Amino acid sequence: xxxxxxLIEKYALQNAVKYKAAPNAGAVMGKLxxxxxxxxxxxxxxxxxxxxxxxxxxxxxxxxxxxxxxxIAPELIVELSIKKEPDKGxxxxxxxxxxxxxxxxxNPNGPPTLGSARGIIVNSEYxxxxxxxxxxxxDDTDPVKKRPMPEAYGxxxxxxxxxxxxxxxxITASERIDRYYPIAEELIRRGGAYVCxxxxxxxxxxxxxxxxxxHRDQSIDQNLELWxxxxxxxxxxGQAVLRVKTxxxxxxxxxxxxxxxxxxxxxxxxxxxxxxxxxxLDFESAVEDHLLGTTHILxxxxxxxxxxxxxxxxxx
Ligand SMILES: [Zn+2]
Numbered sequence: 001x002x003x004x005x006x007l008i009e010k011y012a013l014q015n016a017v018k019y020k021a022a023p024n025a026g027a028v029m030g031k032l033x034x035x036x037x038x039x040x041x042x043x044x045x046x047x048x049x050x051x052x053x054x055x056x057x058x059x060x061x062x063x064x065x066x067x068x069x070x071x072i073a074p075e076l077i078v079e080l081s082i083k084k085e086p087d088k089g090x091x092x093x094x095x096x097x098x099x100x101x102x103x104x105x106x107n108p109n110g111p112p113t114l115g116s117a118r119g120i121i122v123n124s125e126y127x128x129x130x131x132x133x134x135x136x137x138x139d140d141t142d143p144v145k146k147r148p149m150p151e152a153y154g155x156x157x158x159x160x161x162x163x164x165x166x167x168x169x170x171i172t173a174s175e176r177i178d179r180y181y182p183i184a185e186e187l188i189r190r191g192g193a194y195v196c197x198x199x200x201x202x203x204x205x206x207x208x209x210x211x212x213x214x215h216r217d218q219s220i221d222q223n224l225e226l227w228x229x230x231x232x233x234x235x236x237x238g239q240a241v242l243r244v245k246t247x248x249x250x251x252x253x254x255x256x257x258x259x260x261x262x263x264x265x266x267x268x269x270x271x272x273x274x275x276x277x278x279x280x281l282d283f284e285s286a287v288e289d290h291l292l293g294t295t296h297i298l299x300x301x302x303x304x305x306x307x308x309x310x311x312x313x314x315x316x
Contacts, residue, residue, distance in 0.1 A: 004039065004042075004046060004049060005049060005053060006072070007032060007035075007036065008028060008032060008046075008049060008050050008053045009053050009057070009068075009072065010069070010072060010073040010076055011028050011031045011032055011035075011076075012028045012050070012053055012054055012057050013057065013065050013068055013069040013072075013073070013076075014031075014069060014073070014076040014077075014079070014080065015027050015028055015031070016057060016062070016065045017062075017065050017066055017069055017077065017080065018080050020062055022054070022057070022058045023054050023057055023058075025050055025051065025054055028050055028054065029043075029046070029047065029050055032046070032050070074117075074162065075162060075163050075164070077114075078114065078117040078118065078121060078163065079121075081114055081117075081118060082118055082121065082122065089125075090122065090125055090126060090129065093126060093130065093296050095295070095296075096126070096129075096130040096295070096296065097130070099130055099131040099132035099295075100126055100127055100130045100131070100132040100133075100295045100296050101132050101133045101135065101292060101293050101294050101295045101296075102123045102124075102126055102127055102132070102133070102134060102135070102294065102295065102296050102297075102298070103123065103134075103135035103136070103137045103171075103288075103289070103292065103294055103297075104116070104119045104120050104123045104124075104134075104135075104136055104137070105136075105137040105138070105139045105285065105288075106119070106136075106138065106139065106156055107138070107139045107140055107142070107146050107148065107281075108138050108140055108148045108149060108152035108153045108155075108156060109140075109142075109146045109147055109148050109149060109152065110149065110152060111149075111152060111155050112152075112155055112156050112159045116156065116159065117159060117163060119298070120136075120156075120159060120160055120163050120165045121163055121165060122298060123165075123298060124160075124163070124164075124165035124167075125165075126296065127168075132295070133168045133169060134165065134166075134167050134168050134169075135167055135168065135169045135170070135171060135292060135294075136156065136157065136160060136167040136169070136170045136171070137170075137171040137172075137173065137288060137292070138153060138156075138170075138171065138172045138173060138174075139173050139281055139284060139285060140153075140172060140173055140174045140268075140270065141173050141174055141177070141278050141279050141280070141281070141284050142264075142278065142280075142281070143264050143266045143267065143268040143269070143278065144264055144266050147266075147269065148174070148268075148269055148270065149269070150269050150270065153172070157170065169292075171288065171292070172270070173279075173284050173288065174268055174270050174271050175270070175271065176288075177271075177274075177275045177278070177279070179287075179291065180279050180283070180284065180287055181231070181277075183287055184227065184242060184260065184261060184279075184283075185224070185227065187244070187260075187313075187316055188220060188223045188224055188227055188242075189220060189224070190316045191220060191245070191316075192244060192245055192312075192313075192315075192316035193223070193242050193243060193244050193245060193260060194215055194216055194218055194223050194242070194243055194245060195215065195218070195222075195223050195226035195227055195230065195240050195241070195242055195243075196213060196215040196216075196240065196241055196242075196243045196257075196259075197215060197226075197235075197239060197240045198213050198214075198215065199238075206248070207248075207253050207256045207257070208253060210248055210249045210250075210253075210256065211248060212248045212257075215243075216245070216248070216257070226240060227242060230242070230261070230263055230276075230277050231276070231277055233276065235263060236263065236265075237263045237264060237265045237276075238263065239263065240263065241259040241260075241261060241262045241263075242259065242260050242261040242262075242277075243257045243258065243259050243260065244257065244258055244259075244260050244283070244309075244312055244313055245257060245312075246258065246309070246312040247312075252305070252308070254305050254309070255305070255308055255309055255312075258280075258282060258309050259280055260279060260280060260282070260283035260313075261277050261278065261279050261280065261283065262277070262278060262280065263276055263277055263278075264276065264277075264278045281306070282306050282309045282310055282313075283313065285306070285310070286310035286313045286314070287313075290314070
């Protein structure tokens, strides 16, 4: 009976937090029986227990409801933050009938947020619904501006556990840099990328005006040689980046010849100074989605540009 009492408390608090009012007995009973059909046969004993728990909760304040729910069932708070269509649950995914491969890809440069919890839940729920693979991928390839915190990797995985969203696969991008270099080289060979030695401000001017810089027309051999120099240290940090050739007159300047790799000599918290050329997120993410066979990507609005940039990569 102790367990049942705890369940009642969780659902009652969730109901109270959701409506910012004393919990509704009918709603709590409904949720309890819906989630735990085995209790239906015991409705007669459960009902007074619900009343008892509700009476106790009514004596406490909304702040205390929130705090207590955070302590005993944080997943129910997260559930509240996910706006569901009435009775429909998650909207259907196109082409998901044969199973899906979906990933949640945080940069572990800070602790998980409510937004991360949402990403973990929604992606893993789709995998549960359609079958397939749920992947956690740490996009941790920026050792400076978005420097990863070594302890944060574990925090994300702990969150997955308590959200009942255990990943089928955990990938750490900084440990897979060796896989990205040959792809960059192939991209250069296909004429899809060039090494640009423009100082940032100079390239920005070109980008804003929509005109190519002097490096855009280098030969493939020149680019391969310069790429080698980026990797072996003959080019220093800030001296060159590898750019993906898109369209210098694209209406959105953010799409124009975006950078895929840059030189960073600050040691990475996980892999140290093993690499000096690091992929930027657009490249890393596009390549990994391809390597991992990701079928569906749920993107925040902030990453909408990313999709447009990455489409150029897939064309080569
Ligand atoms: Zn240039």
